[in-house]
Amino acid sequence: MRRIFARWAGTGAVGRRSPVIRSTLLTVLAATLVAATVLAATTISTNVVTEGTLAVTGRATTSASLVIGTSQSGPFDLGAGDLFVGGEATTTGNLGVGNSSNADDDSLFFDQHGAEALWWDDSPGQFQVTDDLIVNGAATTTGTLAIGTSAASDDDYLFFDDGWTEALWWDNDPGQFQLTDDLLVSGNATTTGYLVVGGTNPTSNLAAGSLWVSGTASSTNVVVSGQATTTGNLSVGHSNQTANSTTTVTFGSYEATSVNQGVCLKIRQGTAFVWCYIGGANGTTLTCSKTISCE
Known part of the structure; x- marks a missing residue:
């Protein structure tokens, strides 16, 4: 076995080591410094480019916005704390929008340049959409369903069936509800x-x-x-009347307390009227007059 001895060049101070010992000490010192640098928090003031995977086992924070993808598109004015994802974004947990404040409006944008959006309007406290909303399944509500509340002078529709062929709508002029088909009550x-x-x-x-x-x-x-x-x-009793049947026309009141009230028949002759009424104690008197109204 070969032994390596180091001798000191002087006493009372560190002397010059042999080349082998000096190389070994420098290697150990460099490895220690690299490990300390990797384990400590790193602040990067310039761009970092990597062609492989960048893995972060702890937190990754930024004092400005964070853009994931090749470039940022759309009219979004990103500020500190904003995240822009140029591709798909998935999560296995919850996605919170606007959690930092309970008194602001929070929006979820769609389409190029954010032309369409779904947002929470904090005042008066409701969800809104910029365009049509189609529900292919069941839609239920425990409160009020309002249609066309954005304007007071337009027609508002509720469509049914495939292709929107049937509808119930409010016709603002003349001010009435209309149906495209029959109504069965x-x-x-x-x-x-x-x-x-x-x-x-x-x-x-x-x-x-x-x-x-x-x-x-x-x-x-x-x-x-x-x-x-x-x-x-x-x-x-004129149409589809059974042979030898009797057609009854009843005039007067069905109320039992009104048996003594008279019955008046108003018959028109050209521009004049003739009034005939049945009266008397037993309702046996028929009187007609062109001048005396029984109404």
């Missing part, structure tokens, strides 16, 4: 105004509770508690 249908059936509107002002039928109206049982007028003929 399986329960009761009530109105506080008048009801128009057909494509022709009434030529006069109708009172609340009135019914205007521009075509033919047929029913097996009709009860009219107010006025009933027609510009054509009124046929009772």
Whole structure:
């Protein structure tokens, strides 16, 4: 076995070592300095370019914005703390937008140059989108669903079926709801105004509770508690009547307390009217007059 001895050139001070010892000490010192440099926090004031993978086992912080990708595009004015990803960004956990403050608007941009966006409007406190929203599945709400609240003078639509072929919409002028197809009501249908059936509107002002039928109206049982007028003929028991059957027309009130009230028939002759009324204690008297109204 070969032994290597080092001798000192003098006493009381470090002397000159042999070339082998000196090389060994320099190698150990260099390795120690490199390890200390790698393990310590590193601040880079200029660009760093790597052709391989840059792995960070701890935190990576920046005092400005961070751009991942070849270049930044769009009208975004990036500031300190902003992140721009030129490709895909995925996460296996939660993605928080605007967590630093609960009193600002937070936006999620889409498309080139951020032309479309979904954002949270902190005041009045609602989500908004810049364009149409299509839900292919079920859409439910526990509150109010508002359509067309951005303007008070336009028409607003609710579409149904494939291709948007059926719709319910608000026609702002003249101010009414319209349907593209039939409406079936399986329960009761009530109105506080008048009801128009057909494509022709009434030529006069109708009172609340009135019914205007521009075509033919047929029913097996009709009860009219107010006025009933027609510009054509009124046929009772004329169509599809069973042979030897009786058609009954009832005038007056169905209320038991109104049995002593008279019944008035108003018959028009040209521009004049004839009033006929049935009265008397037993309702056996029929009186007609052109001058005395029984209304």
